Amino acid sequence: MKLLASLTSPFARKVRIVLQEKEIDCELVIDIPWNAETNVPQFNPLGKVPVLVLDDGQTLFDSRVIVEYLDTLLPSRAFIPHQxxxxxxxxxxxxxxxxxxxxxxxxxxxxxxxxxxxxxxxxxxxxxxxxxxxxxxxxxxxxxxxxxxxxxxxxxxxxxxxxxxxxxxxxxxxxxxxxxxxxxxxxxxxxxxxxxxxxxxx
Ligand SMILES: N[C@@H](CCC(=O)N[C@@H](CS)C(=O)NCC(=O)O)C(=O)O
CATH class of the missing domain: 1.20.1050.10 (Glutathione S-transferase Yfyf (Class Pi); Chain A, domain 2)
Incomplete structure (x- = not known):
């Protein structure tokens, strides 16, 4: 799994915090979507970070979708309540x-x-x-x-x-x-x- 993110994005930070809290292994790929050489549009047609690239190549965006997905991975340490x-x-x-x-x-x-x-x-x-x-x-x-x-x-x-x-x-x-x-x-x-x-x- 890899996360395309910038270190300034508040949306990407949400995902980075959830990854750390849940101790989920994930490669962090710094990609600034405003730079001419960005690869973000190849993974997210909206050209925005964060994007989560799963091991099977599937891509997830935006941050709300990503954190909801991550929360299903380790349900014993959930940050989104079920009630x-x-x-x-x-x-x-x-x-x-x-x-x-x-x-x-x-x-x-x-x-x-x-x-x-x-x-x-x-x-x-x-x-x-x-x-x-x-x-x-x-x-x-x-x-x-x-x-x-x-x-x-x-x-x-x-x-x-x-x-x-x-x-x-x-x-x-x-x-x-x-x-x-x-x-x-x-x-x-x-x-x-x-x-x-x-x-x-x-
Ligand atoms: N609703 C999106 C917002 C993502 C977003 O706006 N990301 C900014 C960085 S903070 C971005 O990539 N902007 C590039 C652009 O708008 O082209 C999310 O929660 O992921």
């Missing part, structure tokens, strides 16, 4: 975290265009998703240790990847001051080897 209410709560939190990360990545890409081509309306629209999304995230966590079912799940993994991406690309956002409960959550999560070892790097 329907908890399952949907985890998926909802993952969608929120991924959505914020997606809006942040969209702003980052827009700001790389020549200034005269950048749309401030578009940037503001994405910024609002981040602002409202973080607020919703903070409310969802409240004073709990974990997002769902009082245990470490994919909801926590996705949230870490989202907040870690904001730290990486938008350090000026200062979400920790606005949402101290999310700051405490992140601090608790950082002690996990799978999380500490996958912090985005340029």
């Amino acid at each position: 329907p209410h908890a399952l949907i709560a985890v998926k909802r939190q993952e969608a929120l975290a991924d959505g914020i990360a997606d809006a942040a990545a969209t702003i980052f890409i827009e700001k790389r265009r020549p200034e005269s081509l950048q749309s401030q309306d578009w940037i503001q629209r994405q910024q609002q998703k981040i602002n409202l999304g973080l607020e919703a995230m903070s409310v969802a966590l409240g004073d709990e240790e974990f997002f769902v079912s009082e245990r470490f799940t994919l909801a926590d993994i996705a949230t870490v990847c989202c907040l870690g991406y904001l730290d990486f690309r938008f350090a000026e956002l200062n979400w920790r001051e606005l949402y101290p409960n999310l700051a405490r959550f992140m601090q608790r999560m950082m002690v996990r080897e799978s999380i500490g070892s996958t912090i985005p790097v340029a």
Whole structure:
């Protein structure tokens, strides 16, 4: 099995954390989809990472499909609950975290265009998703240790990847001051080897 990923992608990080947590052997192939020499479109017609290439050559994308597949491999250490209410709560939190990360990545890409081509309306629209999304995230966590079912799940993994991406690309956002409960959550999560070892790097 091999994983095509960039070390900055919050979506690929979700997969890398699940692989480590489950101790699944998988070759990591660094491929930046924005580079001219990328091979990603050969494996994913959408040209995005992460992509998981199975031993029989089958390819899986996107990150939500990949983590769902990986979770079936070692059911004794599952990060997606089976109980329907908890399952949907985890998926909802993952969608929120991924959505914020997606809006942040969209702003980052827009700001790389020549200034005269950048749309401030578009940037503001994405910024609002981040602002409202973080607020919703903070409310969802409240004073709990974990997002769902009082245990470490994919909801926590996705949230870490989202907040870690904001730290990486938008350090000026200062979400920790606005949402101290999310700051405490992140601090608790950082002690996990799978999380500490996958912090985005340029
Ligand atoms: N929904 C997808 C999003 C993946 C995604 O947007 N990946 C970015 C890297 S962070 C990418 O490969 N972008 C290249 C492109 O959009 O062409 C997932 O969860 O895997």
